[in-house]
Amino acid sequence: xxxxxxxxxxxxxxxxxxxxxxxxxxxxxxxxxxxxxxxxxxxxxxxxxxxxxxxxxxxxxxxxxxxxxxxxxxxxxxxxxxxxxxxxxxxxxxxxxxxxxxxxxxxxxxxxxxxxxxxxxxxxxxxxxxxxxxxxxxxxxxxxxxxxxxxxxxxxxxxxxxxxxxxxxxxxxxxxxxxxxxxxxxxxxxxxxxxxxxxxxxxxxxxxxxxxxxxxxxxxxxxxxxxxxxxxxxxxxxxxxxxxxxxxxxxxxxxxxxxxxxxxxxxxxxxxxxxxxxxxxxxxxxxxxxxxxxxxxxxxxxxxxxxxxxxxxxxxxxxxxxxxxxxxxxxxxxxxxxxxxxxxxxxxxxxxxxxxxxxxxxxxxxxxxxxxxxxxxxxxxxxxxxxxxxxxxxxxxxxxxxxxxxxxxxxxxxxxxxxxxxxxxxxxxxxxxxxxxxxxxxxxxxxxxxxxxxxxxxxxxxxxxxxxxxxxxxxxxxxxxxxxxxxxxxxxxxxxxxxxxxxxxxxxxxxxx
DNA sequence: ATAGGGTTAG
Numbered sequence: 001x002x003x004x005x006x007x008x009x010x011x012x013x014x015x016x017x018x019x020x021x022x023x024x025x026x027x028x029x030x031x032x033x034x035x036x037x038x039x040x041x042x043x044x045x046x047x048x049x050x051x052x053x054x055x056x057x058x059x060x061x062x063x064x065x066x067x068x069x070x071x072x073x074x075x076x077x078x079x080x081x082x083x084x085x086x087x088x089x090x091x092x093x094x095x096x097x098x099x100x101x102x103x104x105x106x107x108x109x110x111x112x113x114x115x116x117x118x119x120x121x122x123x124x125x126x127x128x129x130x131x132x133x134x135x136x137x138x139x140x141x142x143x144x145x146x147x148x149x150x151x152x153x154x155x156x157x158x159x160x161x162x163x164x165x166x167x168x169x170x171x172x173x174x175x176x177x178x179x180x181x182x183x184x185x186x187x188x189x190x191x192x193x194x195x196x197x198x199x200x201x202x203x204x205x206x207x208x209x210x211x212x213x214x215x216x217x218x219x220x221x222x223x224x225x226x227x228x229x230x231x232x233x234x235x236x237x238x239x240x241x242x243x244x245x246x247x248x249x250x251x252x253x254x255x256x257x258x259x260x261x262x263x264x265x266x267x268x269x270x271x272x273x274x275x276x277x278x279x280x281x282x283x284x285x286x287x288x289x290x291x292x293x294x295x296x297x298x299x300x301x302x303x304x305x306x307x308x309x310x311x312x313x314x315x316x317x318x319x320x321x322x323x324x325x326x327x328x329x330x331x332x333x334x335x336x337x338x339x340x341x342x343x344x345x346x347x348x349x350x351x352x353x354x355x356x357x358x359x360x361x362x363x364x365x366x367x368x369x370x371x372x373x374x375x376x377x378x379x380x381x382x383x384x385x386x387x388x389x390x391x392x393x394x395x396x397x398x399x400x401x402x403x404x405x406x407x408x409x410x411x412x413x414x415x416x417x418x419x420x421x422x423x424x425x426x427x428x429x430x431x432x433x434x435x436x437x438x439x440x441x442x443x444x445x446x447x448x449x450x451x452x453x454x455x456x457x458x459x460x461x462x463x464x465x466x467x468x469x470x471x472x473x474x475x476x477x478x479x480x481x482x483x484x485x486x487x488x489x490x491x492x493x494x495x496x497x498x499x500x501x502x503x504x505x506x507x508x509x510x511x512x513x
Numbered sequence: 514a515t516a517g518g519g520t521t522a523g
Binding site for chain 2: 006007010011012013017042044046047078080081082083108110115116142144145146147150176178180181183184185207208209210211212213216242243244245248251279280284309311312315
């Protein structure tokens with residue numbers, strides 16, 4: 001073209017930006033400047049996504065400065081690009097600030113800020129904004145739903161997820177693959193693996209993310225065989241797994257103790273799928289070996305990593321506790337404190353390992369170090385949703401309004417359990433107290449209180465769904481199996497890594513967890 | 514005539 005105006009420049013810049021030719025797009029902006037034309041709102045909203053993708057907040061902020069100098073900050077397009085850029089760069093506060101000072105808002109700018117919150121783990125804030133959007137009479141679009149659904153998945157707020165699902169169907173968005181994948185994930189994470197499978201089966205044009213969400217769902221529920229067959233089917237359909245899909249299949253193997261299968265996927269991932277093992281893959285493998293009791297194999301594997309993290313060593317440390325290997329535990333713990341001195345979980349674990357071995361002095365020393373460092377552990381807690389309200393239980397916390405009734409219900413259950421042959425397993429109670437007190441401590445475990453509350457506040461036959469922030473202890477696992485049989489209920493417990501479905505005295509994990 | 518937002522993952 002002999003004469004180019006701002007529109008012709010912008011058209012080509014956006015074309016490059018949208019097709020991955022980022023450097024060319026940016027070079028053209030400079031060239032355009034050389035030709036005496038200054039970037040306008042179209043130019044800026046076309047190039048801001050580049051800095052969002054490359055997580056380059058310095059460049060993004062430069063653009064923001066330019067935006068303010070030229071008074072472009074009132075523009076909706078520029079605002080949503082800025083909101084998106086800041087949240088992709090993990091600066092949610094900045095992105096919310098841009099949103100708040102933008103008076104004029106539309107669905108897209110709302111979506112940008114909501115997605116930003118959710119992607120950065122601020123689920124409650126995301127939900128609050130979503131509700132505010134509806135209150136302000138802004139019509140949600142399909143993107144609004146696929147942005148908010150992960151919040152329900154992470155918070156395991158099944159009822160809210162279901163309500164949104166209904167809303168999605170009324171809008172006719174249920175054929176959208178982004179939304180269906182997020183629904184598969186939400187239902188699986190909320191314990192409804194069958195509903196997840198049903199939605200997955202109905203997706204037309206499944207993509208890799210849909211498959212991965214379903215595979216991960218199976219992994220979470222311990223259905224490794226299903227996960228493997230889905231993974232193989234996906235490949236047959238010509239879909240190449242990415243690093244997340246591989247993480248999902250390794251997690252599935254790990255939760256079912258399938259060492260050989262897991263090892264095979266891990267060994268072949270680079271040549272078969274062109275993906276180099278990342279932290280998440282090492283973590284899954286370390287977990288697989290650890291849970292299986294192959295502590296030395298886990299140690300070897302982690303040692304081959306260039307920079308193992310505290311999190312990965314911790315997987316092995318918790319296996320040292322289960323398999324009562326104090327020597328290795330000490331070695332592993334020192335590795336953890338080297339890279340991550342603040343690691344609370346590791347110190348708690350180490351102290352418990354000592355306690356379990358009767359080494360109360362060493363255990364107390366670790367606790368003392370923690371106190372001196374001013375760190376406290378998060379308390380174990382369980383929660384259950386009844387009538388749209390989430391009830392939280394912490395061991396020894398008496399604040400629940402039905403505290404006394406729950407205690408009575410637990411006593412009655414305890415009697416029936418003992419009649420059925422239950423003997424409290426106090427071996428995991430790591431306090432230097434006598435057996436009678438140990439039994440009392442077990443009995444106060446948060447998941448039991450949550451389950452007792454669930455049984456008394458729902459009609460007979462209703463499935464009880466409880467979520468817990470740490471692993472179920474051996475004794476509670478035994479107790480819940482019996483409870484499911486005594487009260488004739490299905491009890492679904494999600495701990496920090498997977499689901500347990502208790503029914504008629506059995507658990508779906510088959511004692512492997 | 515040109516521009517902005519989304520699903521899986523320790």
